[in-house]
Amino acid sequence: MIEIKGDHFDPAMIADSGQCFRWRQTGEDRFTIPAFGKVLNITQTGAESFVADCDGVDWENIWRDYLDLSEDYGRFSDAIMTSDDDYLKDAYNKGCGIRILRQDLWETVVSFLISQNNNIPRIKKSIEALCEEFGRDLGDGIFSFPTAEALADAGDALSDKRFGLGYRDVYIRQMAEYVRGHGDWLAGLKEMDRENAYRELVRQNGIGPKVANCICLFGLHHIDAFPIDTHVRQILEAHYPDGFDFERYKGFAGVVQQYMFYAKRL
Numbered sequence: 001m002i003e004i005k006g007d008h009f010d011p012a013m014i015a016d017s018g019q020c021f022r023w024r025q026t027g028e029d030r031f032t033i034p035a036f037g038k039v040l041n042i043t044q045t046g047a048e049s050f051v052a053d054c055d056g057v058d059w060e061n062i063w064r065d066y067l068d069l070s071e072d073y074g075r076f077s078d079a080i081m082t083s084d085d086d087y088l089k090d091a092y093n094k095g096c097g098i099r100i101l102r103q104d105l106w107e108t109v110v111s112f113l114i115s116q117n118n119n120i121p122r123i124k125k126s127i128e129a130l131c132e133e134f135g136r137d138l139g140d141g142i143f144s145f146p147t148a149e150a151l152a153d154a155g156d157a158l159s160d161k162r163f164g165l166g167y168r169d170v171y172i173r174q175m176a177e178y179v180r181g182h183g184d185w186l187a188g189l190k191e192m193d194r195e196n197a198y199r200e201l202v203r204q205n206g207i208g209p210k211v212a213n214c215i216c217l218f219g220l221h222h223i224d225a226f227p228i229d230t231h232v233r234q235i236l237e238a239h240y241p242d243g244f245d246f247e248r249y250k251g252f253a254g255v256v257q258q259y260m261f262y263a264k265r266l
Contacts, residue, residue, distance in 0.1 A: 002059045004042075004050040008073035010097020011042055011050075017098050017262050019218045021111055021124045022131075022145075036062055036104055037136065037144045068099040068221075076255050079248065087239045088256065095262035100223055100255060105186050106179065107145040108219030112211045113171045126164045133163075151176035171206025178204065194222035217254040226253040231264045 011031040015023040024032045029044035040063055041053045054063060064070065080092045110130075115123050127145075134150040135143035151158065151172060158169040165172065179185055189197050194216050201212040209228075216225035226246070228236070236244055249256045 002052040002054060002056065002063075004052055004069070005048060006050070006067075006069050007048050008077070008096060009048070009050075009067070009069065009099055011044065013095055013097040013262060014099060014101065016265070017095070017258055018120060018265070019258065020101055020103065021120070021127050032142070034131075034138060034142050034144065035066060035107075037138070038062065039138050039140075039142055066102050068102055071099065073099060073255075076252055079252075080256070080259075083245075083248065085245075088259070091259040091263035094266055095259040098255075098258050098262060100217065100221065100258065102221050103218055104145065105189065105215075105219040106148060108215055109175060109186075110145075110151070110172055112214040112218070113175060113206055114165065114168055115214070116168065116206075116208070116211055118168075122164060129163045148176045148179035152180045168206070174205050189220060192220075194220070194225055197222065198225075217257075223252045223254045224250065226257050229261075231261055232257060235260050235264055 011023070012025070014020065015025060015031060022034050026032045026041070027043070031042050033040045033042065038054075038058065040058075043051045043053075045051055052059060052063060077092065077096065080088055083089070111123070111127060114126050118126075128143075130146055130151070131143040134146035134154055138144055146154075154176075155173065158165060158173050163169070189200060192200065197216055197220055198212050201207050201215055202209065207215070213225045213227035216222040217227060226232075246253055
């Protein structure tokens with residue numbers, strides 16, 4: 001067991017922030033998190049204290065980085081709270097426990113292909129169905145995220161209605177086949193800066209600007225990426241008719257976007 005002390009860290013907010021789709025709340029203060037072929041349980045024990053049920057090796061090699069606990073989110077808070085932007089201050093206060101997870105890139109690509117023109121409950125249902133069918137059993141009814149090879153082998157089976165993918169099944173199958181045939185593609189994306197990664201992503205069938213920016217933000221941890229979906233577009237139109245001050249939040253606009261998105265969904 002690992003004791004965690006962390007400010008700006010609220011598992012409930014992260015689970016409902018739209019960046020991840022497999023976190024489960026399994027108790028009043030407990031969350032079960034499958035990632036990287038493993039399962040982590042986090043239990044809140046105080047205002048800024050938690051217990052994680054893993055050993056020190058996995059904590060240092062996987063989970064600390066995954067939860068982005070080494071990043072100082074106080075600097076983002078300072079930039080927002082010293083501004084004259086009352087809307088953003090309110091959004092921050094509602095979502096100040098959100099951190100941008102460092103998620104598995106392949107899982108992020110598939111998840112956000114599924115996310116387009118979709119809602120979060122349906123996205124979660126589709127992802128879990130794929131994991132149960134094509135993933136590895138991790139115990140307690142939890143399955144790993146399917147590999148590119150597994151989804152490429154699935155072929156036309158992805159169109160089965162139980163997965164609820166609709167027209168997105170073609171995109172996922174093509175992406176799985178592409179990744180299987182280009183073994184260094186995902187690793188190559190990780191070596192690119194945000195602009196080049198974005199350009200490479202939008203070359204792929206089914207990946208438009210919003211999905212590409214989501215992958216950059218949530219899968220590549222380019223926290224300056226700023227995905228614009230329906231919710232964020234409405235926010236920008238309602239609160240920033242003269243334009244949003246991206247310069248003030250240069251380098252971490254994606255963190256700001258998450259506060260906005262979370263507050264809008266509330």
